Amino acid sequence: MTTVNKDLQRERERCSFDPFELTHLLDGGVEKTALRREREELFLSDPELQDTIPAEFKSHKEKYEDAIRKGCIVLRKVQEIQNEGKADIDIYSQVLGGMLGSAILKDGNPLTLHYVMFIPAIMGQATVQQQGYWISRAWSCEIIGTYAQTELGHGTFIRGLETTATYDPVTQEFVLNSPTLTSYKWWPGGLGHTANYAVVVAQLYTQGQCKGIHPFIVQLRDEDTHEPLSGIKIGEIGTKLGMNATNNGFLGFDHVRIPREHMLMKNSQVLEDGTYVKAPSDKLTYGTMMFVRVVLIKDIARYLSKAVTIAIRYSAVRRQCQISSDKPEVQIMDYVTQQYKLFPHLAACFAIGMAADWIWEMYNNVTAELDQGELERLPELHALACCLKAVASSDASHGVEQVRLSCGGHGYMSASNLPATYGLLTAACTYEGENTVLFLQTARYLVKAWKQAISGQDLPPTVKYLTLLSRRVKQRPWKNTLTCIIRAHQSVAAGKIRLATENMDRRIRSGLSQEDSWNDTSIELAHAAESHCRAFIVERFSNAVRSLTGISKELHTVLSQLCELYAVYWVLQRVGDFLRFSCLNVEDVPLLQSRLEELLRLIRPNAIGVVDGFDIRDEILGSALGAYDGNVYERLFNEAMKSPLNQESVNESFSLYLRPFLKSNL
C-alpha cells in the first residue's frame, strides 16, 4: 500500500496549479497550515484513539462506552495543551466537532455539549457570582453538563415548553416538574448517561403566575456514584440515522427541588419572597443563538469537502465501461454525467465556505457593535444566518447523497464514510432551527425590506439590491458573464419576494387574517428566501475570488472556473425562475448549457488537485474510497476483514439454525 495508484499519480502530474497554495489559502497562511497539521498529528497518531474494530460493527452500548473512553482521552489531551499554554480559542470546536472531532469519533461525542452548550449557557445567562462558582467547576471538568431545552412534544416553538419550575418562598426553592409525557426533555446530547448537571429550560411560576421560560441549573446525578438523584427520571432516547455515540437523552422531573440560587439570573430574577424582576432587554440573548448557526455553516462546508474529496478521488481510480471498444475501461470521472454529479458540489464547498467566512466576520462586527449598545444590524444578521444555515445544510446533505450515489455500490458501504457524513449533515437540516422555519424567518425580514425598498427607504448592504430592482429598471439583454448572472440571481430573488408579498397582500385584502395569509403564501415565501440566499452566495463567491491578491494566476483561474460553474449551475437548476424574473430568454438557455459543459471540461484536469488542496488527512476522510494513495480495493478489502464475522470461518448460527433447517429438508 506504499505505492500511489497510477491514475491518481497521473492526475497529480497534469494539475496546472500547486495544491499547497490552495491549502495555505484555505488555512490562512503557511504557519496556520503547519499548526493545524501539528494538532492533527497529536490526536490522530495516538494509538489509544484508534479503532481495532470499527465502531459500525459494535453494539449500540459498546459504541457509547467506547465514545466515553475516547472522549475522556481527548479532554485530557486538551488539558495538557492548556497546561503547556498552547491552547487557543478554536481547540474545543476542533476536537469536539469539526474535522478532527469527526475523525476521532465518527458518530459523535457525548461530551461535546458540555463545552458547546452548557458552559456557554452559564456564561451567557448566569450572574457574575453564579459564574464564579459554576464556570470554574465546569471548565476544569469536575462536573459534566448539558443543555436541556427541547421536549418530547415541543421543539422549535419554545414558548410551548411544558416543564414547570414553581417557586416555593417557604423553602426558597424551585420545584421542577414534568406534568405530562410530552413535557419530558428529549434529545439533549450527553443527557442519557453522561452528564451529571444540566441547564434546564422551564416555565417559571412564582406568586401564582407564569413568567415564561427561564434557565435553571440542575444536578441530575450523584457526583460520586453517578446514580440519578431522587425524582429524576433519565435515560437515552435510542438509536438514530447517525450520530449514535452522542448519548442523546430524556429527562423527567417528579417535583425535584433546587435552591433559588440555581436559577440563572443574569437577565431576570426571582427574589427571596418570590417577586419576579424582569430582564431589562431580551434582545441580548439573540447573539448566542446566532453564534451556533454561524459556526455551523463553516463546519457544513468542511464536511461537504470531505465527501467531495472521497468521491472525486474514487472517480479517478474507478474505471468502468469503454467509450471506444479498442481502448481500456474509462476513469469514471471522464463521463460528463459523472462530472455533473461531482463538480457543482466541489464548487459548493467554496461557495458555502466563503459565505461562512463572510458571515463570521459580520457576526463579529455586529457583536462588537452590540457591546456598544448598537442593535441596528442585528435583524439583518439574523435573517442572513437563518437562510444561510438552511441553504448550506440542505445543499450539502443533498450534495453528499449525490456524490455518494456517484460512487455506485461502494458508496453505500460504511467503509466509504459517506453514509456517516450524510448522517452528520442531514441532522443539521433539523437542529438549530428547522430549515423551513428558518427560511420563513428570513422571508419575514425580506417582505419588510421589500416594502421599505418600494417606499424608497435605505436598505442594509445584504438587501440593497432590492432598492434598485424595486424600481423595475429595464434589464439589459442576457450575457453569459458573471456580472450578468449575479444580477440575474438578484432579479430572481427580488421577483420572488415581490410576487410573494403581492400574493400575501392580496389575500389580506380579500379578508383573510394576516396569519392565514402568511401561511397560505408560505411556499412562495420560503422559495423567495432561498433565492435571496443563493443570490448572496453567488455574489459573495464572485467578490471573494475577484479580491484575492497574491495568488498565482493558475490557482486564480481554477477558482474563477469553480465560481462560474456554481453561478451557471444554479441558473440551470432554477431555469424557470430565471425565465420568469430575469432577462434570460429561452434562446439563451442552450448557450448556458454549453458553458456549463465547457466548465466541467475545464475543471476536470484539476479536480484532483483541488481536493488535494483541501489537505484532508486520511484519518479525517476515514474512507477506503478517498485515501490519498488511491488504493481503493486493498482498503475496501482490509476494512471488510476487520468484521468480527470474518474472524471465524463458520458462524455459530449455522449449527444453531441453518444446519437443522437444511438437514430437515433432506
Next chain:
Amino acid sequence: MTTVNKDLQRERERCSFDPFELTHLLDGGVEKTALRREREELFLSDPELQDTIPAEFKSHKEKYEDAIRKGCIVLRKVQEIQNEGKADIDIYSQVLGGMLGSAILKDGNPLTLHYVMFIPAIMGQATVQQQGYWISRAWSCEIIGTYAQTELGHGTFIRGLETTATYDPVTQEFVLNSPTLTSYKWWPGGLGHTANYAVVVAQLYTQGQCKGIHPFIVQLRDEDTHEPLSGIKIGEIGTKLGMNATNNGFLGFDHVRIPREHMLMKNSQVLEDGTYVKAPSDKLTYGTMMFVRVVLIKDIARYLSKAVTIAIRYSAVRRQCQISSDKPEVQIMDYVTQQYKLFPHLAACFAIGMAADWIWEMYNNVTAELDQGELERLPELHALACCLKAVASSDASHGVEQVRLSCGGHGYMSASNLPATYGLLTAACTYEGENTVLFLQTARYLVKAWKQAISGQDLPPTVKYLTLLSRRVKQRPWKNTLTCIIRAHQSVAAGKIRLATENMDRRIRSGLSQEDSWNDTSIELAHAAESHCRAFIVERFSNAVRSLTGISKELHTVLSQLCELYAVYWVLQRVGDFLRFSCLNVEDVPLLQSRLEELLRLIRPNAIGVVDGFDIRDEILGSALGAYDGNVYERLFNEAMKSPLNQESVNESFSLYLRPFLKSNL
C-alpha cells in the same frame, strides 16, 4: 395505548370517502384483501418472529445471527403453507422482500437471493437435466445458494469481469480462478456466511480462447461442516448504509476445480473435448433481467407508501406553534409548507404504483409474445423498464428523505423507521442497473425513435407521441386542464429529445466520434429520458384514474385530485422546461401555483383517509410515529426504554473512564 389519538380520530371522522374502498381497490378485490391480511397475521403474530431488543441496538454479528434464526423460521412457515397446498406464486416475494419481508427483517434477509436469484438463474440457464438435479435440491432447501456476478472492481460493465473459468479437457473440469484482487466477487447477498452454493459468472476459456462470460454452479462450503472448500476465500464485505442483515459477501478462487457438468449449458456449451458451442440467440436472457426491474418498481411504490403513511399520521398528531396567539398549537399538517412536503409524495405512491401495474402487464404480454418467437416489443419494454426503475427509485428515495425531514428531529430516530426505509430505497438507485446508466439506455432508444418519427415511420405505443410532436404542430394556448398538462409533459419530453439529438449530431458533424459525441451530450440525454418517463407516468396515472369503474364518486374525486396534483407539481418542479418546450407562458405560472395550493387544500381533509386506505399494519410500518392509534409519544418512549443502555441506571463506562477523569480534576 388502547385509545386512539383524538386528532387522528377527528381526521377519520371528517374523511369524505371510505378508506376500505381504497384498500380493496389497491388489493384487487375484497377477497384479496382478506387473503393478504390473513397471511400478514400468520407471520406477524408469531412471537418467535418478534424482537425483544430491536435490531438497531445489536452488534453487526448479532444482527446476522438473528437474521438467520428468523430467516429459517420464515422458510419453514412457507414450507408449511406449501404442504397445506395454500402457497401461491407471490409467497416468496411477499415474505422475502416486499412489505411483509421488510416487517420481519427490517434490515434484509440473507436467504433472499436463494429464491430471487439462485433458483431463477438455474431455471433460466441450466439444461433440463441440470435443472432436474439442482432445482429439486434448491427448491427443498437442502442447499442454499446465491448469485455471484459483480466483482470488487467491476459492476455495471459485465464484459469487464475478471474471474476466469478455464476448461481442462484432461480431467474434464473447469478451473475457477481470481487473478487479481479486483476480480474477487463482491456484494452478493448471503454469500458471506450463509450460502453453500453459488451460480458464479466467469470468463470462459477453452482451447486457449476466451469465449466471454458464462454461468457456473460452484459449491462453496462443505454441506455438513459449512467450512469453505479448499481454494475458496470467502467472507462478508462489512456494514453499509442499510440492509445490514443481508450478509453481502466476497469470494475469491485459487484454482478451484469443478466438473464440466457444472457449467450451466442451456444456452452455450463446452463439449468434453473442449469444443465450444455457441448459444443460438442471446436475446433470450433479456427477459429475466427485466423481470427483476419490473417487480422492483412495484416494491418501490410500496416502500414509499410506508414512509408517507408514517409522516402523514405524525403530521396530524404533532402540534407546533400557533398560527393565531389565541388558539392552541396547530397540527403541523395545517401548514401549507408541510402539505407541500407530504402530498406530492402521497400522489407519487399512486403514480409509481399505477405505472408499475401497467409495465407488469406489458411485461407479461411481451413475455408471452417472446414464447411465440416475437421479439418486436422487447426494445420498447426494455427502454421503459430502465427509465421507470430509475425515476421510481430516485423519486421515492428523495420522497422518503423529504417526508422524514418533515417529521423534524423525531424522523431522524430509528424508531420512526424512516432511516431504514431510506436505506432500502436508496440502494435501489444503484442495484439492478445504476440509474444514470439506465437513463442513458432509455435515451439511446429515444434518439432512435425520434429519428424514426421525423422520417415518418410508425412508432410503438409508449413513444407514439413523438410522431405528432415531430411535426411541430402549432400548440394550443395553455389551459390548466389535465389534458393540456399531459400534452405539455409530452412536448417537454419531445423537445428535450429533439434538442439532445440535434446537439449530438452537431458534435458528430464537427468531427467528434460517435462515442465522444454521446458522452458530451449525456447530461441532456439523461434529462430527456427522465422527461419521457415523467410524461409516461403522468399520462398513465390520468388514464388509470379515468378508466376506474365501479368506485364511489367520493373516492374518484380524491384520486383525481392526487393525479392532478402530481401532474401540476411536476410542471412547477421543471417549470423552466415547460417554458422552453411547451405552450406554457410566464403569465400562466402564477395560476398553476394557485392551482397547486388549492389542490393541497382539497387533499388535506382526506390525507389520513388515503393513508389509512393503504392498510399497512403497524408491524409493517414499524414506526413509533406512524402507528394507527397515533400514540406517538408513548411509543417513542417505549422504544427508547428497550435500549440496553436503559436497563441500568449507571453504565460501567462511568467507573472505568468518566469517574477517574472527573476526580482527577478536583
